[in-house]
Amino acid sequence: MTDGVDPGPGRAFEPPRRGASSGVDDLPAEPYRWGVDGPPQEAYSRVGDTERYRPLHAFALALADDLEAEFDVERDVEPPVEPWLTEGVEVVRAVRLRPRADDAAPIVIGLTSFPGLVIGCGEFTRLPSPFCGCDACDEHVADSVASVREHVDAVVSGGFAEASGGWASFRTERGSSEGGGPGPFGTRRAWAAWPRRSAG
Numbered sequence: 001m002t003d004g005v006d007p008g009p010g011r012a013f014e015p016p017r018r019g020a021s022s023g024v025d026d027l028p029a030e031p032y033r034w035g036v037d038g039p040p041q042e043a044y045s046r047v048g049d050t051e052r053y054r055p056l057h058a059f060a061l062a063l064a065d066d067l068e069a070e071f072d073v074e075r076d077v078e079p080p081v082e083p084w085l086t087e088g089v090e091v092v093r094a095v096r097l098r099p100r101a102d103d104a105a106p107i108v109i110g111l112t113s114f115p116g117l118v119i120g121c122g123e124f125t126r127l128p129s130p131f132c133g134c135d136a137c138d139e140h141v142a143d144s145v146a147s148v149r150e151h152v153d154a155v156v157s158g159g160f161a162e163a164s165g166g167w168a169s170f171r172t173e174r175g176s177s178e179g180g181g182p183g184p185f186g187t188r189r190a191w192a193a194w195p196r197r198s199a200g
Contacts, residue, residue, distance in 0.1 A: 015149040015172065018070075019063035024055050030140045043136035050114055053130060055141055057093075057111045063152065064095045064109055071156060071194040073097045079108060085120040086110070089128065105155050105162075105191035119148060121155050122191055125168040150174070158193030 017025065030052070033039065068075050079096035091110040098106040108120035112128075119127040129148055130139035151170050154160050159171035166181015167188065 015146070015153040015174065018066040018149060018152070019059045019145070021065070022055065022058040022062035024059040024062075024141065024145050027055060027141060030142070033135070033138045039136035039138070044134055046135045047133055048135050050133065053114065053116050053133070053141060053144070056117050056129065056144060057115055059145055060109050060111060060117050060148075061095070063148070064097060067097055067107070067152070067156065070196065071097075072100045072197050073194065074100065081108065081110060082120070084124070085118060085126055087126075089114065089116075089118055091118065099194045101192060101195050103192040104158075104194045105160055107152065107155060117144070117148065119151065121151070121160060121168070122162045122189070124164050124166070125160075125162045127151055155191065156194040158191065161188055161190040163188045 034043075064075070067073065074097070076096040076098070077094075079094055081091050081094050085091070085108060089110075090113040092113050093111040094108055096106060096108045105122040106120075110118040110120065112118055114133060116133065117129040119129065121127065127148070129144040131137070132139065150172065154170035154172050157172060159169075159176075161169045164186035165183040167179070167183070167185045169178040170176060
């Protein structure tokens, strides 16, 4: 296991394995459904075994526990969930972690009825997981977990910036991603790193 540091020659950088106590990293590897020809057209409108994503709920709650233990945050287990975060999904449970620093971005972790997750970062940024969930996309739980960990690590380490209209940037020592929504975009805001809990 690595904690976001250089793991040595021949091994890739990894984000910290927050949420590992859920057992999500011990799940059997999922086989890929489609070969070189890709999925059939009808698979794009079909959602088969949604229960394959159920482990994301336990992972998300363990992730919240790990973040609360590591950083100086206030935890709200029944937060009001903004409409921009719930668009197209039903949130059945949510946790908000608000750093005790005004310049650090809050995170809302929403568990959806799909079942899946929707993560709210800062004031405008929405990260659904899985992103689609249809049979054609064939998103794997392990990929969803890796994506959530990477994006959350960018937020807590001070590598997150956003603007209204859908633009967001996530940067860590392992790489970066940047994207824009429909716009028009407002003023970009770079959020600070989360304050860590004092030892003892």
